[in-house]
Amino acid sequence: MPSVDIIVPVFNEQEVLPLFQERIQAVMQSCDVDWRVIFVDDGSSDESREVMRQIHDADGRFGFVALSRNFGKEYALTAGLDHASADAAVVIDVDLQDPPELIPDMIAAWHSGYDVVYATRKVRHGESATKKATANLFYRAINAMSKIDIPKDTGDYRLMSKKAYTAVNKLRERNRFMKGLFAWVGFKQKQLLFEREPRAAGQTKWNYGKLWRFALDGITSFSYVPLRFATWIGMTVAIFAFFYGAVIIAKTLILGNDVPGYPSLMVVILFLGGIQLTALGIIGEYLGRMFDESKQRPIYLVEEYQPPTDS
Numbered sequence: 001m002p003s004v005d006i007i008v009p010v011f012n013e014q015e016v017l018p019l020f021q022e023r024i025q026a027v028m029q030s031c032d033v034d035w036r037v038i039f040v041d042d043g044s045s046d047e048s049r050e051v052m053r054q055i056h057d058a059d060g061r062f063g064f065v066a067l068s069r070n071f072g073k074e075y076a077l078t079a080g081l082d083h084a085s086a087d088a089a090v091v092i093d094v095d096l097q098d099p100p101e102l103i104p105d106m107i108a109a110w111h112s113g114y115d116v117v118y119a120t121r122k123v124r125h126g127e128s129a130t131k132k133a134t135a136n137l138f139y140r141a142i143n144a145m146s147k148i149d150i151p152k153d154t155g156d157y158r159l160m161s162k163k164a165y166t167a168v169n170k171l172r173e174r175n176r177f178m179k180g181l182f183a184w185v186g187f188k189q190k191q192l193l194f195e196r197e198p199r200a201a202g203q204t205k206w207n208y209g210k211l212w213r214f215a216l217d218g219i220t221s222f223s224y225v226p227l228r229f230a231t232w233i234g235m236t237v238a239i240f241a242f243f244y245g246a247v248i249i250a251k252t253l254i255l256g257n258d259v260p261g262y263p264s265l266m267v268v269i270l271f272l273g274g275i276q277l278t279a280l281g282i283i284g285e286y287l288g289r290m291f292d293e294s295k296q297r298p299i300y301l302v303e304e305y306q307p308p309t310d311s
Contacts, residue, residue, distance in 0.1 A: 063308030
């Protein structure tokens with residue numbers, strides 16, 4: 001019988017964990033596979049780890065990996081996939097916005113020959129218009145800049161064959177954008193559509209500051225276009241400045257030297273200074289990521305591991 005590991009990152013989700021257990025047990029009973037759940041506690045400060053321990057005591061198929069601190073969701077996903085060993089792995093959020101009821105369809109597509117089966121949101125319930133608009137803008141921007149086609153409106157919810165998730169595990173960069181890594185490895189992929197529901201319990205851990213940093217990580221991990229943009233705009237300004245300087249020289253030779261205007265001089269100085277600082281900021285983003293990679297620190301550290309048992 002084929003086996004499936006279900007990877008579930010967790011950060012301060014004590015309210016929703018029992019609900020997730022009930023839903024996943026009900027769904028997996030209809031699947032003709034050996035299944036296990038691996039929770040990854042990403043440094044929770046509430047009682048999430050104790051709840052996971054209680055769930056494991058009640059059903060040994062639920063195990064958990066507890067990280068030494070909060071590293072972030074991308075790193076928790078990495079830890080979960082590193083601990084997977086089944087024929088396939090499913091990545092799903094614990095908040096039940098991604099319905100576990102889609103897993104049987106994913107398994108069926110996997111059995112038919114697909115290595116990656118990803119879930120795309122056709123409707124996003126419980127999210128503000130601003131968040132939907134910024135998410136749509138982000139996917140458009142990163143796909144315009146990157147050579148990798150990252151599916152629009154697609155989160156981490158997916159099934160991967162052992163061949164696919166083993167390939168992802170070989171990618172050990174420190175600044176991790178998992179959606180991009182999932183797309184980068186390729187293999188035969190299939191899309192499933194679903195309606196994303198509001199959270200079953202608890203509060204979202206994302207805010208616009210975290211989403212902005214997440215977007216920067218994604219763009220800088222899979223595109224050099226911002227660096228090229230800095231080069232292009234620098235060359236454009238330099239060409240404009242050259243022709244403007246030529247005009248000033250010609251005007252001075254023909255008409256004489258006028259009294260220079262303070263406002264126009266300040267506008268030019270501030271404009272050029274802003275362009276230079278913007279270019280330096282873009283370079284700094286890439287340089288900072290190179291600095292992180294050069295230190296070669298572990299991607300995450302494990303404090304406790306309670307492996308699940310087979311059904």
